[in-house]
Amino acid sequence: MFTIDDLADRLGGYLPPEEIRQVKRAFYYAEQAHDGQRRRSGEPYVTHPLAVANILANMHMDHQALMAAMLHDVIEDTGVAKKSLAEQFGEPVAELVDGVSKLTQITFEDKAVAQAENFQKMVLAMSRDIRVIIVKLADRLHNMRTLGALRPDKKRRIARETLEIYARIAGRLGINTIRVELEDLSFQALHPMRAERIKRAVGKARGSRRTTIRQVQSSLQKCLDDDGLSGTVVGRQKHLLSIYRKMRDQRKPFAEIMDVFGFRIITDDVDTCYRILGAVHNLYKPVPGRFKDYIAIPKANGYQSLHTTLFGTGGMPIEVQIRTREMEAMANNGIAAHWLYKAGQTERPIAAGSHARAREWVRGLLEMQRQAGNSLEFIEHVKNDLFPDDIYVFTPKGDIMELPQGATVIDFAYSVHTDIGNSCIACRIDRHLAPLSSRLESGQTLEIITAPGARPNTAWLSFVMTAKARSAIRHALKHQQHTESVQLGHRLLNKALADYELSLEELPKDALPSLLRELSLNRSDELLESIGLGNRMAHAIAYRLANKLPEDQPANSGDNGSSNAEGSIVISGADGMVINFARCCHPLPGDPVVGHLSVGKGIVVHRTECRNLVELKSDPDKLFSLSWSDNIQEDFPVALRIHMESRRGLVAELASLVTDADANIERIGIEERDARLSIVNLTLSVHDRVHLASIMKRIRNLSHVDKITRVRN
Incomplete structure (x- = not known):
């Protein structure tokens, strides 16, 4: 059984003795406060905060976060006041414990409003100290590891909540180790039979492919050694939920998913990363279009790496990720690497950058909270904001903007500034005019055209992707x-x-x-x-x-x-x-x-x-x-009913005629009256009655049109 002395020994590797003593004091305080309380599994309750602190120790979190982990249930479950904690352990620790305590009531399903209200409290606590969410993620991880003692319906509720909120937040903050484990544990709780079958199949596949994996790994390592490049090649395992999602979304059998071999090459500096990339491209042919440079353009959560896919022996696909040791630490611990480096009295730019991005994200959440009409609308925006994949586009001045996959011109305009989005009327993509609803692709250069007095359009809500754009549009429309x-x-x-x-x-x-x-x-x-x-x-x-x-x-x-x-x-x-x-x-x-x-x-x-x-x-x-008014500058819908002979190309002929008349077809439907005649129900967008009369005259002049009428009701 893991004890406080075991934890103290681990902390000795990066914390000074005085801070370790404070962590131990917090443990003994929690042990006394939780005396007599037990978990559903029957273990003493204090084993839970100790396990949470151990998870944070793996990420080299500071002593205040570890103390908060020890005490995180004291206010909620034992009645100890926040003021008492502040007197005993200082104001920062008391604020952290209070921030985490406010999150314990988050629930889904029938308590959606309470969950949304508490989620808003979480964001406010995060805005004061980002460590609140890191402690909460560690708390949730240990709870997910010990779900076995709960009823099946409660397991599913907690797993769904974890998958929809906490795993996504861990991914957004770059804490990949926690994200992957939370996703797999949630998957096992929601779909135990599917998870078990995939787990058995993965074990079997790895066993049968062990020789092939070893051969590819040794050939990659030999390539580096021959070129005098320092680097360590390790196998990269796919986690259960990732395999399941690929099988479901790509409609591929398990064998095709597992046919892709993944490797990671860890080296010392950025320069060597690019040298290694050249070396492995000489060893195996790269797959066109499958190279991504996340070192030059990091992901929104600070993730950096080179990704490439190679044709291995016999055409076998090999996915390779190349990164430095610091990037590896960032990929695993994300924002927590900020404290890892601070513990060593140096704060690396890569860790500081991740922390700055996280704070910027939280500031964005606060802005959405202020603009949202209520807590349910706010949590909807947050869920929409937790996108795993990003694209990168450029402003006319060459600045890089990060946007989620599927983002549109309007999303870009609002990411530049809310006022730009509100007054946007047109856009140029790579110097060509494009619709505001255009989906963006990485590498494009965008120029937004604005006009004084322009206003957002309600239709924009049907195609925008980012939570910031959606909440800003709704706020402006209100x-x-x-x-x-x-x-x-x-x-x-x-x-x-x-x-x-x-x-x-x-x-x-x-x-x-x-x-x-x-x-x-x-x-x-x-x-x-x-x-x-x-x-x-x-x-x-x-x-x-x-x-x-x-x-x-x-x-x-x-x-x-x-x-x-x-x-x-x-x-x-x-x-x-x-x-x-x-x-x-x-x-x-x-x-x-x-x-x-x-x-x-x-x-x-x-x-x-x-x-x-x-x-x-x-x-x-x-x-x-x-x-x-005499100066109307927009189009209006109007419904027409046309009786005409059935013939091939009927719709194309009508569409061409309407387009030539400077109108648009909004809806078209055809019903057969008999073998010779059809009735076409047409909805057009026209300027006014004069414009409509002109179009009806053109249609009436067609030789095979029997009758045309404007639908009155």
């Missing part, structure tokens, strides 16, 4: 909706006040504040927003305001704004997110239209002949006269 709702509410209330020959600007100073107090509202913007969204009736508010006039100022005394009583609200296309166009009748500029005030949506624009207006007319206070 602000945009608020602004436009206030503006619309102002127009609607002024229009209603015109019935009393008044306007908002003419009201006595006390009238509006008095009404706000009655309605329990703080600002006039809140009232106007609720009117714009249809949650309050403008006529009812106008009536109450008119009744607050002094006795010597009758409601009909004013003459300003009287023209508004007879006038209509002017709309200029998508006038804002609170002006929507009905999908039942597809109104176009030039059509006679009327507006209906819908709760939560604002004004919905219908054609005056729309059948759905019949039931809406029962509430005339919610109907508004509308007119079109």
